[in-house]
Amino acid sequence: MKILSVVGARPNFMKIAPLVHEMRKYPDIESILVNTGQHYDTAMAGQFFEQLEIPVPDVSLEVGSGTHAVQTAEVMKRLEPVLEKLRPDVVVVVGDVNSTMAAALTAVKLHIPVAHVESGLRSFDRAMPEEINRLVTDAISDQLFVSEESGRANLLKEGVDPGKIHFVGNVMIDCLERFRPLWARSDVRQRIGVDGVPYGVVTLHRPSNVDEPAMLEKLMEALVDIGRQIPLIFPVHPRTRQRLASLDVPLVTSLKGAQANGKGILCVDPLGYVDFMALVSSARIVLTDSGGLQEEASVLGVPCLTMRENTERPATVTHGTNRIVGTSTTKIMAEAWRVLDEPKPAPKRPALWDGRTSERIISILRKI
Ligand code: UD1
Numbered sequence: 001m002k003i004l005s006v007v008g009a010r011p012n013f014m015k016i017a018p019l020v021h022e023m024r025k026y027p028d029i030e031s032i033l034v035n036t037g038q039h040y041d042t043a044m045a046g047q048f049f050e051q052l053e054i055p056v057p058d059v060s061l062e063v064g065s066g067t068h069a070v071q072t073a074e075v076m077k078r079l080e081p082v083l084e085k086l087r088p089d090v091v092v093v094v095g096d097v098n099s100t101m102a103a104a105l106t107a108v109k110l111h112i113p114v115a116h117v118e119s120g121l122r123s124f125d126r127a128m129p130e131e132i133n134r135l136v137t138d139a140i141s142d143q144l145f146v147s148e149e150s151g152r153a154n155l156l157k158e159g160v161d162p163g164k165i166h167f168v169g170n171v172m173i174d175c176l177e178r179f180r181p182l183w184a185r186s187d188v189r190q191r192i193g194v195d196g197v198p199y200g201v202v203t204l205h206r207p208s209n210v211d212e213p214a215m216l217e218k219l220m221e222a223l224v225d226i227g228r229q230i231p232l233i234f235p236v237h238p239r240t241r242q243r244l245a246s247l248d249v250p251l252v253t254s255l256k257g258a259q260a261n262g263k264g265i266l267c268v269d270p271l272g273y274v275d276f277m278a279l280v281s282s283a284r285i286v287l288t289d290s291g292g293l294q295e296e297a298s299v300l301g302v303p304c305l306t307m308r309e310n311t312e313r314p315a316t317v318t319h320g321t322n323r324i325v326g327t328s329t330t331k332i333m334a335e336a337w338r339v340l341d342e343p344k345p346a347p348k349r350p351a352l353w354d355g356r357t358s359e360r361i362i363s364i365l366r367k368i
Pocket residue numbers: 009010011038039040041044045065066096097098099129130205237238239
């Protein structure tokens with residue numbers, strides 16, 4: 001069986017890694033890896049291949065950055081001849097980035113079956129580029145691997161044949177568990193200067209939050225205020241770094257050096273998987289607009305405040321540690337104070353987030 005898997009952007013890497021590791025167990029599976037190159041920096045891509053032991057891609061499309069249309073079109077143009085030549089039995093795509101949708105569309109037009117991992121999630125907000133990617137990818141995929149109950153319910157409501165839907169759990173949690181021994185040993189807290197002290201972790205990169213200066217300023221106002229009580233470590237995404245540069249917000253570059261009381265917002269470059277998970281696992285609070293981090297924080301028992309109006313991952317609210325707090329400065333601050341007053345919650349796992357999702361997926365793929 002020839003399985004061609006596609007990766008492209010940072011959130012793809014922790015989803016594809018457990019799947020390619022699982023495929024290796026079967027000598028009758030020929031695993032081919034294509035990297036679209038949507039993310040290309042060492043910080044955003046290179047270090048993840050290394051740390052997550054993802055094999056060197058068989059094909060690199062090197063599409064790089066661009067508008068949505070350009071990025072999508074470039075993946076399609078460059079992937080089509082690869083698929084025509086290799087003719088895999090199935091193309092596996094993960095998540096909801098532009099590379100996911102572009103690869104699914106290219107394969108299905110060549111009548112190659114597509115399997116979508118992390119299917120069925122819906123924010124019901126079509127202004128989010130990822131929501132469009134999710135809708136299109138699910139509409140054209142042949143096998144839909146669902147991470148949480150809401151995914152199945154959403155697909156059924158959209159009229160999808162129940163025979164295509166497989167509730168298998170969350171492949172990203174496989175990655176978290178597989179590399180637990182590595183991140184548990186990381187000395188990132190000592191390196192950053194927050195070992196043994198309560199601290200928070202911030203990530204922010206959604207276009208709706210960072211592209212408008214007024215919105216970014218409003219969010220940063222809340223973070224600066226929270227940073228006066230508890231140091232916040234902020235690994236800054238390249239999109240956000242460009243936008244932050246034009247704002248006048250007090251950011252520190254070293255917690256020890258810049259402020260005698262060791263508080264504030266410490267901006268660092270994007271971290272690798274191992275250091276980031278180590279940092280999150282011991283954090284007192286996470287403030288984010290990321291999708292995956294809502295899931296990881298839940299399993300690690302870290303309170304998560306999601307600075308968005310919605311989530312496509314409702315299990316993290318009903319069965320996890322996540323709260324959707326929106327983007328109002330006062331609401332974010334009030335929720336953060338509340339979390340910091342409460343005892344740390346226990347880790348919580350929605351059904352089938354048990355580290356064995358990739359086993360279930362590959363076992364189903366082998367039978368189709
Ligand atoms: C993409 C995904 C988003 C995901 C995020 C995680 C889509 C529509 N969006 O958003 O779902 O949560 O990745 O990071 O697919 N850049 C670099 N180096 C890189 C990559 C990007 O400097 O390696 C800069 C470029 O200036 C680029 C900008 O970041 O224009 C945005 O990158 P892009 O891939 O367009 O979208 P993300 O915001 O990263």
